[in-house]
Amino acid sequence: MKTYDMTELAVRNLRESLLRNSLTTVGISVGVASLVAMLSLGIGLQQLAGRRLQKSGLFDTVVVTSRRDLRNFSREQEENGPAPAESPTLDETTRQKIEHVPNVLEAYPDIRFITELRFEDKPHLTAVAGLPFSARNNDAFDGMQGSFFSSETAAEVILQKSFAEQLLGRTPRTGMAEVNVAELAKPLLGKELTLRYAERVAAPAMPSEKKGAQPGTTGNLQADSGTAYSVISREQTVRIVGVCDLDPDSMRGAARARVFLPLKLAESLHVMQPSDLRDTTNVIGGTPTYTTVQVRVKNPTSVQEVEDAIKKMGFNTFSIVDATRSLRQFFAVLDLFLGIFGSLALAVASIGIINTLVMAILERRREIGIMKAIGASDGDVKGLFFAEAGAMGVFGGVVGVALGWTIGRAINLGTNVYLKRQHFPPEQIWFVPWWLVISAIAFAIVVSLLSGLYPASRAARLDPVQSLRYE
Amino acid sequence: MIEGPVAASSNGSVALRTENLCRHYQMGDALIRAVDGISLQISSGEFVALLGTSGSGKSSLLNLIAGLDRPTSGTVVVQGRNLANFSRSQLAKHRLHTVGMVFQSFNLIPSMTLLENVELPMRFAEVERSKRDALARQALDRVGLGARWRHRPAELSGGEQQRASLARALINQPQLLLADEPTGNLDSHTGTEIMNFIREFNESLGMTVVMVTHERALAEHYAKRMIFLADGKLVDDLHNIAGVEAARGGKL
Numbered sequence: 228m229k230t231y232d233m234t235e236l237a238v239r240n241l242r243e244s245l246l247r248n249s250l251t252t253v254g255i256s257v258g259v260a261s262l263v264a265m266l267s268l269g270i271g272l273q274q275l276a277g278r279r280l281q282k283s284g285l286f287d288t289v290v291v292t293s294r295r296d297l298r299n300f301s302r303e304q305e306e307n308g309p310a311p312a313e314s315p316t317l318d319e320t321t322r323q324k325i326e327h328v329p330n331v332l333e334a335y336p337d338i339r340f341i342t343e344l345r346f347e348d349k350p351h352l353t354a355v356a357g358l359p360f361s362a363r364n365n366d367a368f369d370g371m372q373g374s375f376f377s378s379e380t381a382a383e384v385i386l387q388k389s390f391a392e393q394l395l396g397r398t399p400r401t402g403m404a405e406v407n408v409a410e411l412a413k414p415l416l417g418k419e420l421t422l423r424y425a426e427r428v429a430a431p432a433m434p435s436e437k438k439g440a441q442p443g444t445t446g447n448l449q450a451d452s453g454t455a456y457s458v459i460s461r462e463q464t465v466r467i468v469g470v471c472d473l474d475p476d477s478m479r480g481a482a483r484a485r486v487f488l489p490l491k492l493a494e495s496l497h498v499m500q501p502s503d504l505r506d507t508t509n510v511i512g513g514t515p516t517y518t519t520v521q522v523r524v525k526n527p528t529s530v531q532e533v534e535d536a537i538k539k540m541g542f543n544t545f546s547i548v549d550a551t552r553s554l555r556q557f558f559a560v561l562d563l564f565l566g567i568f569g570s571l572a573l574a575v576a577s578i579g580i581i582n583t584l585v586m587a588i589l590e591r592r593r594e595i596g597i598m599k600a601i602g603a604s605d606g607d608v609k610g611l612f613f614a615e616a617g618a619m620g621v622f623g624g625v626v627g628v629a630l631g632w633t634i635g636r637a638i639n640l641g642t643n644v645y646l647k648r649q650h651f652p653p654e655q656i657w658f659v660p661w662w663l664v665i666s667a668i669a670f671a672i673v674v675s676l677l678s679g680l681y682p683a684s685r686a687a688r689l690d691p692v693q694s695l696r697y698e
Numbered sequence: 699m700i701e702g703p704v705a706a707s708s709n710g711s712v713a714l715r716t717e718n719l720c721r722h723y724q725m726g727d728a729l730i731r732a733v734d735g736i737s738l739q740i741s742s743g744e745f746v747a748l749l750g751t752s753g754s755g756k757s758s759l760l761n762l763i764a765g766l767d768r769p770t771s772g773t774v775v776v777q778g779r780n781l782a783n784f785s786r787s788q789l790a791k792h793r794l795h796t797v798g799m800v801f802q803s804f805n806l807i808p809s810m811t812l813l814e815n816v817e818l819p820m821r822f823a824e825v826e827r828s829k830r831d832a833l834a835r836q837a838l839d840r841v842g843l844g845a846r847w848r849h850r851p852a853e854l855s856g857g858e859q860q861r862a863s864l865a866r867a868l869i870n871q872p873q874l875l876l877a878d879e880p881t882g883n884l885d886s887h888t889g890t891e892i893m894n895f896i897r898e899f900n901e902s903l904g905m906t907v908v909m910v911t912h913e914r915a916l917a918e919h920y921a922k923r924m925i926f927l928a929d930g931k932l933v934d935d936l937h938n939i940a941g942v943e944a945a946r947g948g949k950l
Binding site: 228229231232236239240243593594596597598599600601602603604605606607691692695 | 761764766767786787790791793794795799801805806807808809818819821822823824827866867870
């Protein structure tokens with residue numbers, strides 16, 4: 228029999244026992260729907276987490292600290308590498324060296340300080356951080372109002388939205404994360420801020436003339452140039468050019484800083500750094516030393532390799548690559564479990580198909596006998612039952628995907644209503660990619676055909692003489 | 699094994715031939731010898747009635763000729779080919795093209811219209827879609843049901859159903875028409891109507907007809923040859939009896 232004729236006969240046979248076959252098809256639909264709903268939820272959650280992590284820069288950032296910084300002293304440091312005192316300093320030369328490590332996009336010092344800012348004659352205390360010029364391309368600044376720094380040394384600042392709120396005298400409400408950044412930015416853009424900070428200046432004269440600058444200097448100073456420094460209070464006027472929606476807790480956004488300066492400008496200010504006091508021997512050398520250098524890696528997969536290379540140079544590194552690995556593993560397991568639960572429903576549905584078709588064989592035993600008597604081959608009968616199973620699979624799959632899509636949407640909607648009640652912004656926790664639609668339908672068809680395998684071959688093997696005798 | 703074409707005689711070539719044909723069933727401990735060593739030969743164009751009491755093996759013999767069943771031993775040669783050696787799919791082809799069957803209980807598919815029922819063998823034979831409809835209507839016209847093509851079997855009388863089943867049996871133009879008690883469920887008037895159709899096919903189309911019946915009078919009136927079976931064995935074979943009173947008065 229030709230495939231078209233087979234399909235036509237199969238569909239008309241399905242229509243004959245409409246109720247039973249519809250119920251079976253509904254069974255498949257529910258199975259497919261649960262599969263689609265579960266997996267789309269898993270995929271959606273994964274994408275949500277992925278988006279969050281990508282923005283935070285967790286995936287591609289390595290933080291480099293000097294082993295000399297004993298605050299970060301760890302057992303690992305005790306066991307491997309040079310002793311802290313003999314380890315290299317984290318200065319400009321090393322920064323450039325790190326920048327030449329393969330797969331490193333850029334390495335920039337982490338410059339941050341807590342200082343006082345005056346805005347409209349009111350003082351505000353906050354953390355200020357230097358922002359590399361490359362940050363303009365970061366998706367972290369996607370929602371920024373205004374513009375990025377006009378040059379690498381421009382006397383300009385970008386404010387984090389909560390600081391902007393503070394400047395405007397509004398109290399940031401917790402929970403309502405959806406702050407209208409555009410509205411905040413309007414009165415602030417172009418306004419000026421006065422930045423007060425402590426500059427470290429190498430003293431040209433005798434160290435003894437300075438008082439209070441170097442209380443605990445050990446004897447190993449270079450005697451010829453700049454054996455001391457002084458700290459001078461300075462002011463710098465900066466213009467607000469942007470207000471950003473950056474998450475203050477993210478790694479890329481120079482953690483917890485709420486005001487950003489161009490990095491080069493921040494460097495040139497020679498702001499007194501905490502490390503200056505700890506590592507006095509190097510403070511007054513020609514090149515600046517850094518507490519921390521942030522290294523951005525080309526892609527998350529080469530983080531480990533870059534980390535190893537930097538460790539070999541004698542520095543401490545930190546990345547969250549392990550955390551992301553286990554996170555990805557978690558989602559793989561989550562998807563697997565969701566998929567298994569979804570498939571279970573489909574497995575139940577497949578038993579429904581087997582049941583329906585076996586019942587149909589009993590019911591249509593005589594009909595099978597007749598068809599064989601008038602010339603149907605085993606293949607024709609088998610094909611007919613197979614086509615019926617397949618048709619149920621197609622209908623069930625299509626309806627199921629639609630149903631699953633609706634369920635997913637409903638869950639998403641419900642979750643967002645809940646999130647709103649809890650004062651969280653709405654999120655897309657549900658996503659149905661095309662491949663899921665296609666593969667869910669294909670899966671339904673395959674499962675149906677597999678379920679049809681046994682009934683179809685049973686129908687085909689029926690003895691025509693006995694079947695004709697059957698009433 | 700007997701294979702290959704059988705030498706055709708001038709007048710009637712051999713339509714079918716059986717040689718020591720046996721069909722035994724195991725039923726519990728008992729061995730049922732439904733067909734037990736039957737050898738016979740039927741020429742093309744013959745109208746043969748198989749007679750016997752119920753359980754005599756006439757239907758079993760018909761099923762073996764139809765290719766619905768396989769012999770336990772012996773040969774059944776139809777159109778020069780031994781069905782005993784056929785595979786399942788060859789048997790299906792045999793049922794599809796070589797023989798047409800009508801049954802006592804009509805065996806139309808209840809969910810299909812008459813047209814679809816008659817068309818069904820053509821689907822199995824993969825006849826082109828465009829031709830099927832016209833051929834099926836033509837076949838229904840021939841048995842006087844042309845106007846009722848869209849009715850379902852349940853909406854028809856028994857005689858009409860049997861006529862439709864005759865149309866279906868002939869749709870793939872078989873050489874052999876096998877009828878198993880074709881009038882068994884019909885009143886005598888309708889039965890006569892059906893038998894007249896069968897006779898017409900035998901005479902005008904030259905079809906070989908093998909009909910199972912237990913009504914001797916019917917056989918005597920229509921068949922040209924009567925084969926008597928009892929307990930799976932051939933007990934008598936009478937030729938040239940159509941329209942004439944049987945020479946033998948033996949009770950059956």
